[in-house]
Amino acid sequence: MKQTASALPDSAAIAPSDYVIIGGTGDLALRKIFPAFFYRYLDGQVTDAFRFVAAARKTGTLDEFIAKLRPFCEDAIASCQDGEAQFAQFMKLVSLTTLDVGTGKGGEDLKAFIDERISDARPVIFYMAISPALFGASCQLLQKVGLVTPSARLVVEKPLGHDAASAKAINDELRAVFDEDSIYRIDHYLGKETVQNLMALRFANTIFESQWNNTSIDHIQITVAESVGLEGRASYYNHYGALRDMIQNHLMQLVCLVAMEPPAQFQANQVRDEKLRVLRALRPVNPEQLSDNLIIGQYGEGHVNGTKAASYETELGEPSKIDTFAALKLYIENWRWAGVPFYIRTGKRMALRASEIVVTFKKRSHDIFANGATSSGDLPNQLVIRLQPQEGLRLQLISKQPGPGGMRLFPSELNLSFDDTFKTRLPDAYERLLMDVARGNQTLFMRHDEVMAAWDFMDPIIAAAAEKAPEIYPAGSFGPAAQEQLFDGTNAGWQAPVIDKE
Ligand code: NAD
DSSP states (O other), rough: OOOOOGHHHHHHHOOOOEEETTTTTHHHHIIHHHHHHHHOOOOTSOTTTOOOEEEEEEEEEEEEHHHHOOOOOEEEEHHHHHHHHHHHHTTEEEEEEEOOOTOOOTTTHHHHHHHHOOOOOOOOEEEEEGGGGGGHHHHHHHHTOOOOTTTTTEESSSSOOOSHHHHHHHHHHHHHHOOOOGGGEEOOOHHHHHHHHHHHHHSSSSHHHTTTTTTTTTEEEEEEEOOOTTTTTTHHHHHHHHHEEEEEIIIIIHHHHHHHOOSSSOHHHHHHHHHHHHHHHBOOOOGGHHHEEEEEEEEESSEEEEEEEEEEEHHHHHHOOOOOOEEEEEEETTTTTOOOOOOEEEESSSSSEEEEEEEOOOOOOSSTTTTTOOOOOTOOOOOEEEEEEOEEEEEEEEEOOSSSSSSEEEEEEEEEHHHHHHHOOOOOOOHHHHHHHHHHHHHHHEEEHHHHHHHHHHHHHHHHHHHHHOEEETTTTTOOGGGGGGGTTTSSSOOOOOOOOO
């Protein structure tokens, strides 16, 4: 029977849980975490039986908290007729409590607070929306006051370290208190609908799997372009740069999902085992050949979307050698991918905000149309997976132009726009991930050994990059011109994402 998208359930019921957000009054909590819970509330997935506790050093009153949160929930409120009433109802589930994880002040109060309000043995989830420097102290405090029970879960997110040694130290601190099965390391890219769709595309369809290898694929490109600059995150960003902030985590995870072998089952550890195998199969980049494999850049002044944009150093207020752009050529040394280059790049202040994966297939071994046909037929097939915005899949095929004027070939597209097909709001990645924690499903979260394998691969690259001066690129471009060198010896080049006017 033909199944239409709208006939499928939007969301599955989840047993009530309790979330304690440590750092619950900060930017991450206000911009991402609470609006995601509210959307899930509107959808009926979060019910009135859930509880949310925002714990922070200074909380203020609930009314002040609501006033700060409200602007970030405007879209959700406007999305339904009784949005105002729903927001007021949702806020009744939220409490504030003061807690200083550095000194331990407020720890006993938090325990008493939870004991008083939560009578059954349902999971209490601790979300660390604080600096990773406080993760260890927070875990120890939770343990000391008796909040680390068998049903407790822990959520953390990047930056999980600055290099392999600091990542190991963070992992050790978490694992000294919580079991690995209770730790949820967020990489929000894994919560994006299109990223999950990549797994559906590969493992729920038979037509691609037989082509998904070095016999059929010429190369793969992944571009994650941001149009924003520093956005007030100077003190963080200037110590991290694009290689640490984006490539080590988000882009490495995308490489894993594109390249992994099919797991026997779609289950957390099986998926994570396969991703780990990809990371361990990456060919180490030899520092002597670094310039053939890595390009770093930093934005100078320019124009983004028609508006003048200052250089990175001007925004920062001091000279800096940090990379705001990085492009890397990778090889995965296994049977499936031997010889297929993966080109990955990310940058700030690029021409537009867009993330996409482009799989370029090999050209035909013999062109029967070469003789006399008016042909653009040497173009390869391409599969473009657009992660954001305008999420969807496009398959470039070569077809015949209609008309009697000979065999004129031109590239055309099969286009699966998620907007047009599913006609529904695509939930933010956090909505999916926060509900998965409540479900106890770790499939879309990183295991400690994945994080470590990614750092082990990146550490020497980052160390070698620190010796290089980044090439300045104009704000509003797609990065430094030198990035084309990565394609040396091939006819390919970077493909800039194209966004339709919205
Ligand atoms: P923030 O400075 O806006 O908020 C920090 C929160 O932690 C505040 O609620 C503050 O009261 C609380 N806090 C600070 N010290 C504390 C202590 N000793 N005890 C208890 N609470 C304390 O920071 P943020 O932007 O929300 O980021 C928090 C963490 O999340 C950072 O590590 C950041 O890198 C990471 N992160 C943030 C974002 C984002 O979009 N903001 C995205 C990904 C990761």
